[in-house]
Amino acid sequence: MLSIEECRRLLGSPRLSDAEVAEIRDTLQAFAATLVDGFVEKHAGAHRTPAEERSQKP
Amino acid sequence: MQSVPAEAHAHPAMPQNAVSILRVSTKKQLNEGEGIENQRRGNAEYIRRRDYRLVREFVIAESADGPAREDFESALAQVVANKAEINVVVFWKVDRISRGGVLPYYTVKGVLAKHGIRVEFATEQIDGSASGELMETLLAGMARFENRLRVERTIGVEKILTKAGYWCRGAPTGFRNARSDGKPILLPTEDAGQWELLRAGLRKQLSGAFTLAGVAEEMRGSGLRTCRGNPLGKQTWINICRAPVYGGLLRGEWTDGAFVRARFDGPLTPEQWTALQQVLDGKKRVGAPVPRQQVHPDFPLRRFLLCPGCGRTARGYFSVGRSGRAFGYYDCKEPACGFRVNSADAHEAFVELLRRVRPAGPLLALFRELVLGAWEAKLRELAARRSAGRESAGGLEEEKARLLTLMKRNAEKPGILEELEQDFERVEGELSLARLGDGREEFEKYDREKVVDECVAAILGVVELWQTWPVDAKIRIQRLVFPQGIDYEAVVGNRTPQLSLLYAAIPGSLTATSNMAPPTCSVSNFWLIEELIRWYETLRYLPGRMPSEPAA
Numbered sequence: 001m002l003s004i005e006e007c008r009r010l011l012g013s014p015r016l017s018d019a020e021v022a023e024i025r026d027t028l029q030a031f032a033a034t035l036v037d038g039f040v041e042k043h044a045g046a047h048r049t050p051a052e053e054r055s056q057k058p
Numbered sequence: 059m060q061s062v063p064a065e066a067h068a069h070p071a072m073p074q075n076a077v078s079i080l081r082v083s084t085k086k087q088l089n090e091g092e093g094i095e096n097q098r099r100g101n102a103e104y105i106r107r108r109d110y111r112l113v114r115e116f117v118i119a120e121s122a123d124g125p126a127r128e129d130f131e132s133a134l135a136q137v138v139a140n141k142a143e144i145n146v147v148v149f150w151k152v153d154r155i156s157r158g159g160v161l162p163y164y165t166v167k168g169v170l171a172k173h174g175i176r177v178e179f180a181t182e183q184i185d186g187s188a189s190g191e192l193m194e195t196l197l198a199g200m201a202r203f204e205n206r207l208r209v210e211r212t213i214g215v216e217k218i219l220t221k222a223g224y225w226c227r228g229a230p231t232g233f234r235n236a237r238s239d240g241k242p243i244l245l246p247t248e249d250a251g252q253w254e255l256l257r258a259g260l261r262k263q264l265s266g267a268f269t270l271a272g273v274a275e276e277m278r279g280s281g282l283r284t285c286r287g288n289p290l291g292k293q294t295w296i297n298i299c300r301a302p303v304y305g306g307l308l309r310g311e312w313t314d315g316a317f318v319r320a321r322f323d324g325p326l327t328p329e330q331w332t333a334l335q336q337v338l339d340g341k342k343r344v345g346a347p348v349p350r351q352q353v354h355p356d357f358p359l360r361r362f363l364l365c366p367g368c369g370r371t372a373r374g375y376f377s378v379g380r381s382g383r384a385f386g387y388y389d390c391k392e393p394a395c396g397f398r399v400n401s402a403d404a405h406e407a408f409v410e411l412l413r414r415v416r417p418a419g420p421l422l423a424l425f426r427e428l429v430l431g432a433w434e435a436k437l438r439e440l441a442a443r444r445s446a447g448r449e450s451a452g453g454l455e456e457e458k459a460r461l462l463t464l465m466k467r468n469a470e471k472p473g474i475l476e477e478l479e480q481d482f483e484r485v486e487g488e489l490s491l492a493r494l495g496d497g498r499e500e501f502e503k504y505d506r507e508k509v510v511d512e513c514v515a516a517i518l519g520v521v522e523l524w525q526t527w528p529v530d531a532k533i534r535i536q537r538l539v540f541p542q543g544i545d546y547e548a549v550v551g552n553r554t555p556q557l558s559l560l561y562a563a564i565p566g567s568l569t570a571t572s573n574m575a576p577p578t579c580s581v582s583n584f585w586l587i588e589e590l591i592r593w594y595e596t597l598r599y600l601p602g603r604m605p606s607e608p609a610a
Binding site: 001002006007010011012013022024025028029032033035036037039040043 | 261262327329420421423424425427428429431432433435436440501504509512513516
């Protein structure tokens with residue numbers, strides 16, 4: 001995980017407190033993880049339910 | 059219980075029959091040290107000296123201080139059942155009967171005495187004299203005293219160690235016991251895949267976008283096992299999420315209820331674990347459900363648009379003209395305000411406003427870095443799943459084949475067939491999860507930039523999503539960008555819209571058409587992103603509704 005200082009540098013907002021930067025980082029981190037999960041599931045076809053998968057079988 | 063060696067019976071002159079009871083506190087002690095052998099030698103010597111005849115020997119591995127002493131009570135019951143053949147029970151010492159004090163000691167002795175069976179000790183000579191009785195009482199009391207003293211010392215040491223951040227218990231799921239400078243700590247389990255799965259599950263839970271049951275089921279399907287090697291259940295998962303040790307923290311009776319930073323790390327940081335508790339307690343808002351009254355496919359701005367006159371939320375409705383044609387309107391329920399706009403005009407103006415909403419550049423730079431980190435973590439998780447999945451997939455394949463055979467056999471029995479189909483779906487679901495990791499090589503081929511671009515597109519394409527997604531998604535997007543609702547004058551560009559603090563903290567995300575300063579906003583700084591996670595999660599499972607695949 002990125003350090004607070006690294007995040008502050010990327011944000012370019014030296015006025016933000018450590019706590020604020022940490023909260024931005026953690027929240028965005030969670031969002032990034034969610035999106036990556038979605039990417040994997042979409043490309044793996046795992047987002048389909050077993051019933052949907054079975055219905056597509058010949 | 060063990061049988062007695064044949065030579066122990068070979069004394070035809072012995073008039074009295076004796077039973078020898080040997081006891082240690084734990085099963086581990088049965089095979090370690092001289093505990094049992096020492097007692098056996100002592101009892102045998104005593105029995106030989108008294109010319110008794112040993113008829114039976116019981117070996118018990120059980121605490122003498124617990125409320126339930128099944129093995130000991132079973133041994134006594136067998137002695138009583140054979141009372142006609144038994145005269146005396148021999149223990150090595152008083153503390154082999156009980157460490158619970160005088161009362162349980164005399165209770166045991168009384169039960170045997172009632173059936174005419176004496177109790178004697180190989181190493182402690184207690185007779186029926188006054189001094190013998192005093193000695194007996196003192197020894198029984200001393201046995202309890204020693205036990206309590208040892209417990210207090212142990213707890214005292216463990217309390218000191220725990221307050222200093224060490225771990226004095228068995229390793230919980232995902233960890234293993236270890237030593238650091240001779241003191242007890244925890245380290246990640248040697249199966250790196252299990253540790254990675256645990257970490258991924260906790261982070262997923264932390265996102266606030268998944269239910270406990272959902273993540274528990276996914277972790278179970280992925281092959282996460284408890285510390286005893288059992289499949290993970292929902293309650294175990296809840297316990298894991300709630301246990302401070304998974305955030306590198308200790309808290310309990312031994313820390314006097316205070317949080318102590320452990321001398322080892324957990325799968326989450328202490329800050330992440332604290333945030334997870336807030337998510338689980340519902341204190342950290344991750345998107346409230348859309349109110350039912352607000353949902354109407356033709357009026358997504360209902361209860362969201364604010365009357366420029368009084369600030370109340372607007373109504374949305376159809377008005378049928380004389381020609382019978384319906385026209386959509388938003389208005390204020392207070393007639394004096396005179397606010398009434400055509401819904402189509404309001405939607406068009408709102409789309410124009412959304413086109414100007416963009417997350418700030420610096421925010422995206424950070425977001426890109428975090429997506430890259432998340433992608434690497436995901437690849438590691440997939441590897442862990444594949445490792446665990448290969449083990450479980452074989453068994454699931456067998457179960458699937460068995461269920462298919464049963465379904466064919468019971469094709470004419472709808473009741474049974476329905477149950478079998480449900481089982482089949484469950485097994486297929488678990489199997490697809492178990493196989494998910496098999497695609498790791500395929501995913502490694504993906505260009506990292508492609509992954510990042512796709513994720514960033516989701517955060518950028520707000521206006522496209524608003525136009526194409528269902529009404530509840532529209533409402534979520536609105537609340538995401540303008541959490542306090544929006545004054546109609548701001549929609550049409552006559553006022554500056556009220557922004558969330560995230561946009562205020564990192565300026566440049568929205569170009570206002572007015573020079574007026576934006577009003578302060580009382581909502582949580584990062585409610586916006588949390589809300590984004592919520593609606594993304596809600597929508598991504600809808601067929602064809604992935605952010606990169608807006609519905610046609």
